[in-house]
Amino acid sequence: MIELEGVPELIDPVMVAAFEGWNDAGDAASTAVAHLDREWKGEVFAALDAEDYYDFQVNRPTVFLDNGVRKITWPTTRLSVVRVGGDKPRDLVLVRGIEPSMRWRSFCNEILAFAHELGVEMVVILGALLGDTPHTRPVPVSGVTSDPDLARTMDLEETRYEGPTGIVGILQEACTHAGVPAVSLWAAVPHYVSQPPNPKATLALLNRLEDLIGLRIPLGELPEDARAWQVGVDQLAAEDSEVAEYVQTLEEARDTAELPEASGEAIAREFERYLRRREPGTGPGGGPGVAMEGGDTAFLRDAGSGRTRPPKPAQPGPEAVPGTDAAEEAEEAEGPERPEGSAEETTGPADGPEGSADGSPDTDTDGESEK
Numbered sequence: 001m002i003e004l005e006g007v008p009e010l011i012d013p014v015m016v017a018a019f020e021g022w023n024d025a026g027d028a029a030s031t032a033v034a035h036l037d038r039e040w041k042g043e044v045f046a047a048l049d050a051e052d053y054y055d056f057q058v059n060r061p062t063v064f065l066d067n068g069v070r071k072i073t074w075p076t077t078r079l080s081v082v083r084v085g086g087d088k089p090r091d092l093v094l095v096r097g098i099e100p101s102m103r104w105r106s107f108c109n110e111i112l113a114f115a116h117e118l119g120v121e122m123v124v125i126l127g128a129l130l131g132d133t134p135h136t137r138p139v140p141v142s143g144v145t146s147d148p149d150l151a152r153t154m155d156l157e158e159t160r161y162e163g164p165t166g167i168v169g170i171l172q173e174a175c176t177h178a179g180v181p182a183v184s185l186w187a188a189v190p191h192y193v194s195q196p197p198n199p200k201a202t203l204a205l206l207n208r209l210e211d212l213i214g215l216r217i218p219l220g221e222l223p224e225d226a227r228a229w230q231v232g233v234d235q236l237a238a239e240d241s242e243v244a245e246y247v248q249t250l251e252e253a254r255d256t257a258e259l260p261e262a263s264g265e266a267i268a269r270e271f272e273r274y275l276r277r278r279e280p281g282t283g284p285g286g287g288p289g290v291a292m293e294g295g296d297t298a299f300l301r302d303a304g305s306g307r308t309r310p311p312k313p314a315q316p317g318p319e320a321v322p323g324t325d326a327a328e329e330a331e332e333a334e335g336p337e338r339p340e341g342s343a344e345e346t347t348g349p350a351d352g353p354e355g356s357a358d359g360s361p362d363t364d365t366d367g368e369s370e371k
Contacts, residue, residue: 004117007045007081010091014213015115018126019077021099023166025189026198028128032205033096039218042080042094048110050074055101077107079114084215092215093118099167107167108174115180123175123182124212126205127168128198131188134250135233139204140188143212146176154212156183185209190250192243193233199225 016036018029036042050056059075077097084090093115100107115123133140144159145151151158161169168184175182185208187201203222210217237243 004045004114007118010081010093010118011083012090013081013093013118013120014090015093015095015118015120015123016126016209017095017111017123017171019097019099019167021166023099023127023129023168025128025130025187026194026201027196028187028189028198028201028205029126030096031197031199031202032126032209033094035202035206035220035222036082036092036217037080037094037096039220040082040084040092042082044078044080046079046114048077048097048107050076053077053100053103053107054098058101059098077111081118086216090215093120104167104170105174108171111171112174112178112180115175116178120180122213123171123180124209125168125171125182125184126187126209127166127184128187128189128201128205130191130194132250132253133188133190134247134254135190135193135200135230135237136247136251137254139201141204141208142186142188143183143208144186145181145183146172147181150181150183154183159184183212185212192246193236197225197229199229202226 016033018024018033020027020030024030050061054075056075061072061074063070063072065071075098077095077100080094080096082092082094084092095111114120131140143154143156144161145154145156146159148158150156172182172184185205187205189198189201199222203219203226206217206219206222237247
C-alpha cells in the first residue's frame, strides 16, 4: 500500500502524463505537462526510485551547486498535484519524467498504484511524433484509446497500431487491463524541423487536452512563442528553394486530404471549440513545428541523390475560367478580344498534385496514434 502524506483528498482527479525520449518529438509533450505544472503551481508529492528504472549511462545524473554545496539530481519520474479553481474545481495529477530504461511493467504498476490511491478517474498520456505535416498548417493531434466505449463516448479513435512502441503505449495498455479509462493524445511534428522546443505542437496538445477534460488552461506566452517559431521556420525554409518546394507539396497534399472534412458539421464543431477557448483580449493560439534530430538545423538530405527532399510531383496546367455574360458584354463594348498571353488574361488556379498528408507517425516513432 502506498501512503501519501500531505496530499489532500482530490476532487474528480485526472492524471496527465508525459515522458521525455522516444515518445516526445520536439519535447512537445513533456513541455506541455511542465507548462501545466508551472501555471498552476504544482506541488511534488512523490518521485520514483531512479535506481529501479534508469540506466545511468544512458540518462546520466547531473551535479549542481546549491549555496556552494555540491548536489546530484538523478533522472527519475515525479508526480505533482495541482488544483484548478473556478465554478467546478477539480484536481490534476501530473506525471513527468524520462522514459524508463528497464522494468517497464513494474514502472507502470507503480504509476497505477498512485492513480488508484488518489482515486484518479482517467489517465491522459501526451506524446509527440515526427510526421509528414507542413509547419505552416495546424498541428494534427490524434486522440486514441484501447477502450471501444471510451472511443465512442468521447469521439476518439480506437487504436489499431501494430509495431514497436514506447512507454506511452505500454502505460495505456496497463491502464486498460487495470480497468482505468486511458487516452493518448499525439501531436504530429514536421520531420524536417525536429529540434526542441516546439511551442506550436505543445500548444496544440494543450488545446486538445482542454477539450478532452473540460478545463480552461492558461496559455501564458505559448501563443506568441508559437508565432515567433513559425516565422523563424518560414525564414529558414525560404533560404532553400528545394525545401520551400517540398513544404508547398506537403501543404497541397494536406489541403487535398482535408477537403472532404470541411463539412458544415466539422466547421461548426471547430467554431464551438474556438468559442470555448476564447478569453477576453486573447484569441486562439497557433504555433510552429519541429527541428532536426541530433541538434542539426540543416534539413534532411537523401544520401543517394543529395537532394533535400523527393522531387515535387508534376502539376497539370491551369484551365481557363469561362467568362461570365457580363464579362463578354464588357469585352464587346471595349473592342476586339485581346490575344492570348496578354497581361490581363484571366486563368484559374493550377490543380494541385494528387496525394494526402495523413500526419501519422512513421514506425520509427512511437505510433500509438496510427489507425
